[in-house]
Amino acid sequence: MLNVLMLGIGQCGNRILDAINKEAFGGSMINKYCFGPKFPSRVDTLAINTAINDLKELRFTLAKDRLHVPNLHGVGANRYNGKQAFWDNRDMIMEEIEKRGDIDITFVITSTSGGTGSSFSPLLIQELKRRYRKICVIIVAVLPFREEGAIYLQNAAFSIRELMEAEADGLILVDNQYLKRYSGDIASAYDKINSMVAQRLLFLIDSLDSEMLMVTDLGDFKTVMSGGLCIGTIGFFQSDKKNPSVKSAIENSLKPSNLLYPANVYDDAARAMVIIQGSKEYLEVDEITKEIERLSASAGQVFKGLVVKRGYPKVLSVFTLASVPELESLYAQAARAIQDEKDRKKRAKKQLTDAFAHIEDMDEIY
């Protein structure tokens, strides 16, 4: 059995973590009160934040799984302050993680653009890697809405770089901007995105820990994540009565519209893993093989997992990318924003110096 630790850092990470716990409860409040969460493996969750109100907002996460890092008034999207807060509280944070016992794989879930999550995560990953040598660390990084502002863009740009430097075993991208289309207002868009992420991560853990024949395991997953840029994303499709074909389910799971981050799998995928779950009668081996082969033609390596479970076919695809054009444009945007910000600041400063110039060589007279 896998020992999984889910770390949700910052408000975004906390909320996705809460969504994971909610998913483990089957999504219902009654289950929360009556039964325990049903995780596929031994899953521990821990929400970490500098803002206590964000922690209070959570609904499905145990109180003991919420860790408040005390910092006067939060970090206010300032990553310097965030880093300082981490260093000040590192031992306390690591102690709390140590309490969770053995860890095989950790998912560090965070936004890239906030203050807390984006600054804590790279440092935390370094600490984890230092303390637990064999641990597999996967980052789930949320990209901001592009119109959220210069600081968020800047934070995203720097934090992604730091995350990559932290030598995690892989980074899974979740793009708010891309997923925005699912819902009109921001609050429900967040909920929708969070539950999508939660569902996919749990499905992934389930298949990694399954004891069935023809399944993928943690090693396969690590291999997939180490492919290409080590940056990847997750696609998912659940077929229904109307079209229970496993072929179209696989196809759909690879379609850009079903990914968490916009990519063209057939062009950009470096390595992939396709996990298919469903009733035996739907799992036609020929069709599955054909589809996997088609993917293998473009992606270098494709792992295939079959989980026989009652229901229409569900397909989860995890892949790493060889190129990330969208990310590049984000950096360009960020750079522009930083430059604009710099210019604006300069201009403002000049204005102020000019203004002060008016009273140069003058004294107050009473």
Added chain:
Amino acid sequence: MKLVYLAIFLLLVLCAHAQNDDETIFDEFTLNIGDRIEIGNYRILFIEVQSEKDGLAILGVSKPGGTLDEQRVMLVNNANTFDGGAEEGGLTITVEEIFDDQTAKVRVEHKENMGTARKRVSEGPKIAKNVPNLIVKKNLDKGRLTVGEDVKVTVTVKNIGTGTASSIQLEDLPPLSEFTFLAGYPPKIKDKLEPEESDSAIYVMTAVNDGSVKVPSIQVKYKDSKENQKSNNSAPFDLIIDPKSKPQLNIEMVPSGPLPAGGQGLLNISIANIGRASATKIKIESDIEPSVGFEAIGLDKTFFEIPPGKIESYSAQLIGKNSGNYTIILRAAYSSSEESMLSEMQTEIVVLEREYKYLYLLLIIPIMAIAVWILKRYREYKY
């Protein structure tokens, strides 16, 4: 004129005086036999009562010198004159009342100038000679008896008088309904008894009814030599006749209490012989009303014998199926030495409505458990 008044007064006084000398007066005496009255030269002797019943007494009147010596039978309330009677200077004697065979009240009339009549009490025995006196006694050989028992009755008559009693008859007053008379009844004794002689008769009777009986006196009737009818009674007394000794079974049933519906209970039964004889071949049978919804196991039973004063106990199992009031009737049929007898007793058993009293606990416990669980959960998730 004054002289005339004086003369009339004197005349009147003289006349009165003259009349006074001539006055007839009377004296009354109660005499016993042998007593005498003396007046002037006369002597009157009360000789005897000849017949109380007929009111005849014999008195003798005499004068010294033998000029008068007469015995006369006098009838009560009839005047008897001697020497021409009191008016003529003689005596008029009347027996006014005869009290008994010894005593009579006598009135003597005479002229006043004869002096005062005096009574001389006789010194000799007052009892008249030749007077029989019977006493009668009735004796039972048992002071207490039981219905069905025989009793021997001895009637003894003794003549303690001085004369012969004849025509002796015994009469029970009245014959007792509590008894049947077996032998020797009515009792017969000798027709005649000389003074100091006694005779007895025995008869046997059987008690037929129980109760407290007043045994009446027995009367003896006899005549004396003068054919005077006399009688005497024995003293009455009380006698208790106990009921015949029989067994009597008393049934007692004590239920363990109201039964819950569908529950069980016990009925403790004791059969006590409160009679005075053994009950045998006791057979106890039961009835339950209404007959459905309630069951009892072990009510029926037999015993060979229950001696007097002994108790047999046993218990029956009660099974209440439906709620309601049930009556258990127990009948004990048993035999005494000569007859079959029956005792009956009933008791009420209540089978309660099904109890839902504690059922709410079944609800409350899980609700509490759930509440505690939810509270615990709430606390776990409260941050």
